[in-house]
């Protein structure tokens with residue numbers, strides 16, 4: 001285990017199991033609909049690539065880069081900026097937004113509003129992690145991998161100052177790491 005990690009919240013095995021379950025559910029729901037899966041960069045990249053391999057249907061995917069956080073690294077501002085937009089039109093498409101984590105809900109609330117305005121046929125959300133304790137915007141998450149307590153997590157795509165995204169599990173950082181980096 002990485003020496004900066006205090007504890008593992010979601011192991012490699014837990015991740016694989018959650019993805020298999022989500023893949024089955026989404027396969028049932030979207031068979032014959034050619035859905036567009038939208039990965040929200042950068043955090044959701046690793047989850048997205050694992051998830052789509054569990055889908056046994058025709059589908060397409062695209063990427064969008066948004067940033068929901070301002071100057072500080074662990075404090076939300078509620079400001080969501082589009083850094084890279086989709087290349088695909090979502091008009092009349094069944095869209096599945098793929099996120100690594102829903103925390104305050106600002107990012108997904110804003111994205112849902114945006115996709116509604118672009119006339120998607122349907123919009124559903126799949127988030128690998130759900131941290132309900134911190135919710136401010138009560139957006140409906142249709143599919144959740146794992147619910148976690150109110151801790152700042154890293155790994156499996158999630159970062160602290162761009163580090164730790166490549167960890168193959170989700171963990172909590174040691175306190176000391178925040179004060180030295």
Ligand SMILES: O=P(O)(O)OC[C@H]1O[C@H](OP(=O)(O)OP(=O)(O)O)[C@H](O)[C@@H]1O
Nearest residue numbers: 041042043067068102103104105106107
């Ligand atoms: O529910 P919220 O409070 O809006 O937080 C969740 C969002 O915050 C993180 O992304 P971030 O903007 O930090 O960028 P990243 O995905 O590139 O790491 C995470 O990947 C979610 O997209």
Ligand SMILES: Nc1nc2[nH]cnc2c(=O)[nH]1
Nearest residue numbers: 103151152153154158159
């Ligand atoms: N890395 C990381 N990004 C987040 N964005 C919102 N919550 C979190 C979290 O717990 N960890």
Ligand SMILES: [Mg+2]
Nearest residue numbers: 040041042043
């Ligand atoms: Mg993100």
